[in-house]
Amino acid sequence: MEMRNQQEELIRLLAAKQYTNLRQLLTEMNEADIAVLMEELEAEEMLKVYRILPKDLAADVFSYLETDSQQFIINSLSDKEAGSVIDNLMADDAADLLEEMPANVVRKLLANANPDTRQAVNQLLCYPEDSAGSIMTVEYVSLKENLTVNQAIERIRAVGLDSETINICYVLDARRELVGTVALRYLLLSDGDDIIGEIMHENVISINTLMDQEQAAAQFKKYDFTAMPVVDNENRMVGIITVDDIVDIMEEETTEDMEKMAAIVPSDKPYMKTGVTETYRKRIPWLLLLMVSATFTGAIIASFEEALSVYAVLVAFIPMLMDTGGNAGGQASVTIIRGLSLGEIAYRDIPRIMWKEIRVALLCGGTLAAANFVKLMLLDRVGIPVAFTVCLTLAAAVLMAMLVGCLLPIGAKKIGFDPAVMASPFITTIVDALSLLVYFRFAAILLGI
Template identity: 70%
Template sequence: MEEIKDLDVIEELLETKQYTRLRQKLSDINIADIAIILEELEEEELLKTFRILPKSMAADVFSYLEVENQQYIITSLSDREAANIINNLMADDATDFLEEMPANIVKKLLSHASADTRRDINHLLRYPESSAGSIMTVEYVDLKENMTVEDAIQRIRQIGVDSETINICYVLDPKRTLVGTVALRYLLISPPDAVIADIMHENVIYLNTLMDQEEVARQFQKYDFTSMPVADNEGRLVGIITVDDVVDILQEEATEDIEKMAAIVPSDRPYMKTGIFETSKKRIPWLLLLMISATFTGSIITSFENALSAVPMLTVFIPMLMSTSGNAGGQVSATIIRGLSSNEIGYRDIFKIIWKELRVAIICGVTLAAAYFVKLMLFDKSGIDVAVVICLTIISAVSIAKVVGCTLPIFAKRVGIDPAVMASPFISTVLDALTLMIYFSIATQVLHLS
């Protein structure tokens, strides 16, 4: 609500050309809220408002904007203004931005950026996408073991303004190997002449540059840190990752998993920024695959055409049986996928999981079958033989669904496939075919159909 009020005020100030008041108003608003407001403005007003921003805020606000608006702003500014924005961005934010830009714009921006900025950006671009090295920042406070607390505080004053965080400082030896950390609070309460080596924490937990970003998020969750150092294979400190980066990782990974579970090829662009053809292109491949796989269901029904002709009532229960098995499989697959993503379960647990899910399946299947048996007898007036077929199918289908739902994601993870791909509707398609085969097999035996 407050953002809407601020937006109205800013639009009014722009319309009446009260730029001094506008600049003052912007200075009183949080940078993240300014970015949200700018996203609501037309392009001309957005650029005008961005130019009015105090220089100390411009780069920070820029880092919060959507890529399309970042590109519009950067291509509308002069070379000097654009370079100033890039130079004032944190190295990780600048790298993320440049990765989304066309090559000609990147080349132009880097040619006008400072030597330090070019070095930091080129350093981060070396690492694989979605690795710890690609999301870290190189702005941090480093100290030496032989420094005194007074020296350390003086160094923080010198470089702290341009650092991502000063809450944790990193102690390096002459080879830049990470040997310890020291929290700012310990520096503040220690005597000025105390030596860093005596007060630092030596048992340092750090991330490797090639660690996957999902594992990075798990490490933050495990240790409850607000920042973690990133070191290369030789233990040399090359950057840090802060908790705000982890929040972005979690959102990105969750969105990707949801899209895969819905049979959509993941997209890096927001929904409202994606065109209809691009959206269609992301969905068509999976729809085609699922449509082709669903033809097996039709083939199974065709192969049991005689049974259906002899007992037409069997057709009525097909949707219910397929839906029940799909729901049962979907329940367990969602649980297993979540357990795999959080490292709660692994391949070694597969037999324990199958044994547990089989027992759960028996309880669920018998309960569902009993409830449906009552319905068949009291309301549908079905014969006892048909009721037996339906109830046996429910128990069997739920059991198979639970086993398939728990094993497919685990096997997928084992062979290097994202387990989310094995979620509904993929599992539902597999279970539809299995359920029909079970149904008609039981019907053929119980009802003595040829």
């Protein structure tokens, strides 16, 4: 049944109060699809559907809901019911939920959760925000070195249902230090009397609890894993991160970078669920800052007002010069920011980057200047001195823009700022001012104004 048909059927069954049939329909659907359908309902109807869901399915569906919907459901449930929701969530999902809740609600939820859940969630909440420890889950399968394959399989049967994944099992010694891994398929293909310590893979790649989540995502990309162990500073295993968490992190980081590159304060809420006032608050600080910084370009134009009155035609080419410079700087900055985020570029690479950007700028600037010279002579019909002034400025603007566009993000990264902050808006403002200064300097030399 298509999603639209499922939604129509769900609404029909709700309106007719045919809850048994509705429950049957829901149990035949995927958890993520149920969450999507629930998000389309009014709040009270969504709560009805959630209460109809079987207990185990309800927990899975809950983890796919938007944060606002999760909070509404939690606040609508009794203390006991809310505690049950937390108990049935994976620890990392429960920690993510509690981070978004008011303190009084968090106390209520933890007070009604079972001790094991409470301990696991509290452990995750103690790690720094955006660290590997804060996004890991503590539900994984651990094995001891001296177990036989048969004993290991029995342990997997005992704890596997409550684990995030059983494809990879982690081998720990007596001090809970991570000493190896063993894949489930190897256990199934090995002799039942084989010892885990003899068949495990000892070259284990792990993530430290304090590693930034963006670096953790880079590790997944580098090694192409679906799950990675997380260890503390003493190599004791404390959890795992799975690829579904990494996909969420990559989406979050990409969205944040895009917002910063557009000069918007990052927001955790989806666009359609962000109010007008909140959207205004996110955008106006940067707009005010960039407006003030843009006054420098106005001041430069004003200072050359007398010269421009002699060659008024020069004014017509200012937007083209500023736009082209801003576009060139934006291209360079986006390339560099991507390289920084993927770990392809380091501070020591600045000389090579500058040399490359200079050559690219000369090629791009030369091509643009040549094309613009033809346009100026054939279409605009300006004099050769004016054409040379505009074209030389254009080539210089492209060169400056590309250098600024590549150096600013690297400099920001070096001093601890997010490189995305130094993207298009800031670069455009700087390049605009530099382009105008060069423009009027060339005009003074070539046109004698």
